[in-house]
Structure formats: structure tokens, C-alpha cells
Amino acid sequence: MHLKNAEILLPNQLEIKLHLAQAWILNGQYNEAWDKLKNIDTASLSIGAKQLWELLLAYSSYMTENYSQAIMILEDDAGKSNVYNRLVAAIWQEAGINFVEQGRFGEALHAFSNSEKLRPNLQIEANIASAEYLMGNSERAYISWKRILAKQKIPEIFHNIAVYFDDVKLDEARAYRWYRRYARTEAGKKWPQRSKTLRRKRQWFGF
Numbered sequence: 001m002h003l004k005n006a007e008i009l010l011p012n013q014l015e016i017k018l019h020l021a022q023a024w025i026l027n028g029q030y031n032e033a034w035d036k037l038k039n040i041d042t043a044s045l046s047i048g049a050k051q052l053w054e055l056l057l058a059y060s061s062y063m064t065e066n067y068s069q070a071i072m073i074l075e076d077d078a079g080k081s082n083v084y085n086r087l088v089a090a091i092w093q094e095a096g097i098n099f100v101e102q103g104r105f106g107e108a109l110h111a112f113s114n115s116e117k118l119r120p121n122l123q124i125e126a127n128i129a130s131a132e133y134l135m136g137n138s139e140r141a142y143i144s145w146k147r148i149l150a151k152q153k154i155p156e157i158f159h160n161i162a163v164y165f166d167d168v169k170l171d172e173a174r175a176y177r178w179y180r181r182y183a184r185t186e187a188g189k190k191w192p193q194r195s196k197t198l199r200r201k202r203q204w205f206g207f
Contacts, residue, residue, distance in 0.1 A: 021056055025063075034060040058087060067095035089119035096127060105134040122152045130160060138168045158182035 021040075024033040037057045042050055054073055061070035070091045096111035109131035116124045126148050133141035142164050145157045162178035165171045182188040 021060075022052075025056060025060055030060040030063045034064070055087065058091070062087070062091050062094070065094075065098070067091050067098065071095070085118045089115045089124075092118070093124060093127070096131070100131065100134065105131055109135065122148050123154065126154050126157055126160075133160065133164070138164060142168075153185075155182060155185035155187040158185065159188070 021033045021036040024030070024036065033056065037053060037060065040053060042053055058070040058073040061067075061073065071088060092111045092115035096108045096115065099105070099108035099111055109128065112124055112128045112131055116128060125144065129141040129144035129148070132138075132144070142161065145161055145164075148154060149157055158178055159182040162175045162182060165175035165178060169175075
């Protein structure tokens with residue numbers, strides 16, 4: 001409330017507008033923040049304030065799932081700071097997940113790869129492997145998943161390897177063993193098909 005009053009009293013104070021947009025973001029009002037940020041004349045901002053403006057503008061785009069816009073805002077500055085790198089990497093990651101849900105697997109692979117370049121980690125490597133699998137490169141994906149598991153036990157990989165043995169190798173027995181390993185993880189305990197899948201596999205193989 002005080003910030004809004006300050007804006008009315010001092011309409012030319014760009015820093016006040018910037019902090020008001022930041023307050024809206026903290027309150028989850030991302031569209032309002034976007035509108036406020038777009039109306040700021042950045043030519044008069046200091047270098048630090050300009051970077052904050054870009055970051056807030058990109059974040060408000062990111063939180064409204066406008067990933068391409070967020071990436072476009074920050075792409076030129078991606079090598080300038082760890083904050084930018086982390087945010088752009090997260091945006092590429094979310095964009096990749098969004099592309100997978102739309103069945104756009106090539107674009108998902110591109111997005112995940114861009115995220116990995118900015119902030120390498122095993123989770124994004126696992127997603128790259130999943131995109132490879134969805135594009136038909138199942139053997140490459142399997143090799144990547146096994147390599148990642150040797151470093152970190154990511155529960156979703158247990159499930160993905162089970163699917164690989166189920167759908168690609170048609171090896172139901174090995175698929176069951178991997179499904180069972182997944183079902184024992186915290187993520188697996190919340191798996192909607194957990195009981196149905198394991199029960200069916202037990203009936204087939206007598207495990």
C-alpha cells in the first residue's frame with residue numbers, strides 16, 4: 001500500500017516503479033508486474049537497476065508460462081552472471097517439459113540441451129535422455145540413464161528403464177524388477193499406476 005501511494009506522489013521515480021513491480025511479483029500478481037515493468041523507461045536506469053528490470057520482466061514472463069518471451073529477454077545476458085544463467089536454465093527446463101507435453105520432442109531436446117549448457121546437472125541430463133527416448137533413440141537413452149544412475153539414484157529413471165524393457169526389449173521380467181525398484185521410492189509410492197502395474201506383473205511372472 002505504501003509503495004502504491006509513493007508511485008502516485010512520485011510518478012517519475014523509476015526506482016519506485018521497479019520496487020512496486022517487485023512487490024507485485026512477490027504477491028503472485030505477475031501480469032500486473034509485467035504491465036508495470038513494460039511502462040518503465042529503461043534508458044534512465046542505472047546498470048544495476050536495468051539488470052533488475054530485465055530479471056523481473058523475465059521472471060514475470062516465466063511465471064505466466066511465457067517461456068519464449070522470458071528466454072528472449074535474458075538470452076543476450078546469459079553469460080554475464082550466475083543469476084541470469086540459473087534463471088535462463090530453469091526457463092529452458094520448463095520449456096522442455098512443456099514441449100514434451102505437446103509431443104514436440106525435438107524442440108524439447110533442444111530446450112533441455114540449452115539448459116544443460118548453462119547449468120549442468122544430472123536431472124537435466126536425465127531429461128535429455130528421456131527426450132532422446134521419445135524421439136526413438138532408445139539405446140542411447142538407456143546408456144545415459146544407466147550412467148546417471150551410477151552417480152545419483154533419480155527415481156524417475158527407474159521408471160523410465162522399466163518402460164524401456166517393457167516397450168522396447170519386450171522383457172517383462174526385467175521391466176517388473178525396475179518397476180518394483182521405482183515403486184519403493186518416495187516418487188514411486190505416489191505413482192497412480194503403482195498397484196495396478198505391480199499386481200499385473202506379479203500375476204504374469206509369479207513374483
